Amino acid sequence: MGLHLDLPPTQIPACPRYPVAKLGGLIPAKFIEALEQNQKIASCCRHPENHEIEALYSSPAETTPDIYIFHCTCGRKHPRFMCGGGDVRPFWEVR
Known part of the structure; x- marks a missing residue:
């Protein structure tokens, strides 16, 4: 019989996937710059305005x-x- 651990769930949805371009200045500039300036990723990946973004909680204890x-x-x-x-952690709602 194996050992069973009750671990908390991880990556709990917080904000649904949404186009980065429609969120305007809500996304931290350092996130945008990290993609734009990363020469190790594909060219298409360096255009954050063409991405969608989702937000998650790492545990049920997180408030943001x-x-x-x-x-x-x-x-x-x-x-x-x-x-x-x-x-400041971005948060958005899609209706």
């Missing part, structure tokens, strides 16, 4: 999203993580 995943049109995903209390 701390995982952000950019979804490129080519299918690649580019995660960003926010920890600590110094940054």
Whole structure:
């Protein structure tokens, strides 16, 4: 018989996927710049305005999203993580 651990769920949806271009200045500039200036990723991935982004909670204890995943049109995903209390964490609702 195997060992069973009750681990908390991870990556709980916070904000649905939404086009980065429609969120305007809500996304931190450092997220945008990290994609635009990364020469190690495909050319299409360096255009954040063509991505969709979703936000997730890393655990049920989080009160604001701390995982952000950019979804490129080519299918690649580019995660960003926010920890600590110094940054404003973006949050959006889609109706």
